[in-house]
Amino acid sequence: MLQLSISPVLNELQRLHHFIAVASDVTERPGLEAQLPHGALHDAATGLPNPQLFMARLGSQLQHSQRKSTFLGVAIVQLCPQASPATQPTAANHDAAMAWLAQWLPQQLRSPDTLARWQDHQLALALPGIQDPAAWLHMTQRLAQTLVEAQQLCQPYGIQSLQLGCSCPLVPVGTAAELVERACADLQPVPASPPPTPASAAQMKENP
Numbered sequence: 001m002l003q004l005s006i007s008p009v010l011n012e013l014q015r016l017h018h019f020i021a022v023a024s025d026v027t028e029r030p031g032l033e034a035q036l037p038h039g040a041l042h043d044a045a046t047g048l049p050n051p052q053l054f055m056a057r058l059g060s061q062l063q064h065s066q067r068k069s070t071f072l073g074v075a076i077v078q079l080c081p082q083a084s085p086a087t088q089p090t091a092a093n094h095d096a097a098m099a100w101l102a103q104w105l106p107q108q109l110r111s112p113d114t115l116a117r118w119q120d121h122q123l124a125l126a127l128p129g130i131q132d133p134a135a136w137l138h139m140t141q142r143l144a145q146t147l148v149e150a151q152q153l154c155q156p157y158g159i160q161s162l163q164l165g166c167s168c169p170l171v172p173v174g175t176a177a178e179l180v181e182r183a184c185a186d187l188q189p190v191p192a193s194p195p196p197t198p199a200s201a202a203q204m205k206e207n208p
Contacts, residue, residue: 043117045095046102054116054124058176061114061128071130071169074179075143077101077123078163078187079154097157098123101150108146124180130169140166147190163187 004023011017041053049057058074065072079097101123105115109125118124125143130136144164151162167182 073127
């Protein structure tokens with residue numbers, strides 16, 4: 001699949017002289033990205049993919065995981081404003097907190113992972129290519145530890161705490177929407193300090 005852009009070039013008399021054509025290979029990009037402009041698929045405050053683009057990518061990654069016999073995980077990060085109405089963040093501060101997290105979290109992620117703005121107070125992550133329970137455990141523990149530090153740094157923006165929900169890729173699901181639904185249902189407060197990391201997948205089975 002190619003995206004083709006053709007521009008006319010005029011001569012000194014402002015008459016059509018020739019055309020310049022630029023073709024880009026978009027075979028690996030979801031169909032929406034090849035059809036719609038950047039602004040229609042990205043959040044203005046953070047520059048992250050919006051829910052429409054996230055679901056398109058998640059569906060594509062889910063099909064790829066099924067072909068490769070790997071697992072696909074989804075995580076939801078929710079920002080919780082300060083409890084006191086006087087200290088609740090303004091819309092500008094809230095967007096600033098989201099924008100800061102949009103720069104912070106990708107430094108902790110792998111290149112195939114997708115970070116998106118899911119809802120007004122939520123970010124969504126697609127985590128493809130999980131090979132086994134131990135890899136999923138390591139990834140979720142690392143994400144939780146990253147958010148422990150992040151929630152301290154978000155407080156100047158009027159954010160009291162963060163919540164994290166993960167949908168376990170070891171449980172078969174039918175659609176991308178079900179993965180997101182499971183992650184939203186699993187939202188739990190991020191602890192004030194990093195949780196202990198089990199040494200093996202066997203311990204995860206004993207203490208899920």
